[in-house]
Amino acid sequence: MFEDLSERQISLINAIIKEYLATSEPVGSNVIVKKYSLRCSPATVRNEMARLLEDGYLDMLHTSSGRVPTPQAYRLFLNEIMEEHDIPVLQEVAIKQRLWPSRFELSRLLRQSTIALADYSQLLAVATTDDG
Template identity: 35%
Template sequence: MLDDRKKKVLQAIVEEYINTAEPVSSNALISKYDLNCSSATIRNEMSDLEKKGLLDKMHTSSGRVPSAKGYRYYVDELLKDDNISLEEVKYISNKLETKVHEIEDLTKITANTISEITHYTTVTIGPKADEQIIQEIKFVLLGTRM
């Protein structure tokens, strides 16, 4: 679907946006990523990625942000696999061997397992996620330890 340069540009935009939560400009990509091309070439690639629905432009003068389709492509095609230990594989297998009768229960078990291993907050969205809109996120302090 994408040539190598477009893949590199999309990967850089997604990773930069994840790190900064700001629209990503061609100049930001040139200064932080080894893309071996001019700012004008990056802008052309960004325009092509936008036409393919992989990027969105918030304002006419702003940089680009990944679309839902762009994130999906990143996860499916560009995200590098990190090896996990045998101990983690056994732990995950043990957790997922639990008998469940509802997809919601499996989703909860999976999210909790990922959160335990990565020490990150995990959010899950069910089928038809591209039709879902998150309306509110609440953070509740459970203790004084941060």
């Protein structure tokens, strides 16, 4: 899915997401070049952003605004920063037993999965669907 992206495009998506998470504002090319030390001009960044818009990684809320990341961009971002860890077998079995009764009801399964993830990771966990 992400194989068609260049390293520069991946770096650009990561920078846009970081900036968007920090400011909650659409991100423009000048900000990206100045703040994230990309080795290219704002015009090059705009061209790359246009390609990423066409490919579904970015969205534009208004004609003259900067860009915002899409769920597809967030998936790429998370794949880039995540590390995979194994969990003990007993814990895996306990989680599966906890989720098994919810397997046929999506909203309940998401709720239970989120609770289990938060319990296991000791971090905040949030689950959403593309429908909102």
